[in-house]
Amino acid sequence: MITVIGSLNMDLVVQMNAFPKQGETILGHAFQTVPGGKGANQAVAAARLGSEVAMIGCVGKDSFGETLRAVLQQEHILTDVIVSSPSAPTGIANILVYNQDNRIVVVPGANYELAPAHLEASKDLIQKSQMVIIQLEIPKETTSYAIRLCKEAGVPVLLNPAPAANFDVQWMEDVTYLTPNETECAEIFNEPFEQTLEKYPNKLIITLGSEGARYYDGSYPIHVPGYMTTAVDTTGAGDTFNGALAYALVEGQSLDEAVYFANIAASLSVEKFSAQGGMPTLGAIYARMAGLEE
Ligand code: RIB
Numbered sequence: 001m002i003t004v005i006g007s008l009n010m011d012l013v014v015q016m017n018a019f020p021k022q023g024e025t026i027l028g029h030a031f032q033t034v035p036g037g038k039g040a041n042q043a044v045a046a047a048r049l050g051s052e053v054a055m056i057g058c059v060g061k062d063s064f065g066e067t068l069r070a071v072l073q074q075e076h077i078l079t080d081v082i083v084s085s086p087s088a089p090t091g092i093a094n095i096l097v098y099n100q101d102n103r104i105v106v107v108p109g110a111n112y113e114l115a116p117a118h119l120e121a122s123k124d125l126i127q128k129s130q131m132v133i134i135q136l137e138i139p140k141e142t143t144s145y146a147i148r149l150c151k152e153a154g155v156p157v158l159l160n161p162a163p164a165a166n167f168d169v170q171w172m173e174d175v176t177y178l179t180p181n182e183t184e185c186a187e188i189f190n191e192p193f194e195q196t197l198e199k200y201p202n203k204l205i206i207t208l209g210s211e212g213a214r215y216y217d218g219s220y221p222i223h224v225p226g227y228m229t230t231a232v233d234t235t236g237a238g239d240t241f242n243g244a245l246a247y248a249l250v251e252g253q254s255l256d257e258a259v260y261f262a263n264i265a266a267s268l269s270v271e272k273f274s275a276q277g278g279m280p281t282l283g284a285i286y287a288r289m290a291g292l293e294e
Helices: 038-048 063-074 109-113 116-121 123-127 140-153 169-173 182-189 193-199 237-250 255-269 282-289
Strands: 002-005 009-016 028-036 053-060 082-085 091-098 101-107 131-134 157-159 213-216 221-224
Touching (some): 002 140, 009 063, 028 038, 038 053, 038 237, 053 063, 053 116, 053 123, 063 082, 116 123, 116 140, 131 237, 140 157, 140 169, 157 237, 255 282
Parallel strands (some): 002 053, 002 131, 053 082
Antiparallel strands (some): 009 028, 091 101, 213 221
């Protein structure tokens, strides 16, 4: 089982033909409300591939919270340990999409009510997990607590350090994998990425969007190329990568195979609108790998 500890957001997505400049009002051409949140997205990515997944998070007692729970249940994700905040609203993300690119503002709401006590109540679940995935849209103290629980139980942790501002470098020792993108990596380590990679062999995996991903295997820098495709919406591509990486590692793939697998998953995800809309099934990934697509 994979347990995801993280955020659930309702994504309020506006599609437009240009990003507004400061002080400018422009017209968008579409508005949609779709499920998101890095935690929920990564849970869906792994579940759609066939992993047994549990989600630990916090939503508000409102219609967004109800919808987000229901969406995860439809994906056969265990939602019993998602708690409801009595006072905070469900988290939202305001997403502007233009030219296959996006700008995101998250208002965490109930996600910031997820406390160490909630993890303590779900300790059994965490301890029996084959891997725990965490991102940084929840309070820092909860992330620290989660990493400590996993360490004590010997459960591998895949930490996706987004947003990077919430990262604590002390966690490096105890996480099994860290998956920043290039911008997050620069923000966290503040040095050329080649240097950082060598410090964390087989642990630090830097995602490069359509260029794939890089890590250091202890002897050589490894670049696993991405699959070139035509992107419609890149929202959630990183989340797809993380969910698929966890799936593949839990299935026993080598790091090299798992990163390749996750790159293919991410390439499929960007071909459809919304964070969760394009997340692939296992069949779609193997069809792409085998060159069997129409
Ligand atoms: O990674 C994409 C996600 O970031 C969106 O779904 C949004 O909710 C934010 O958390």
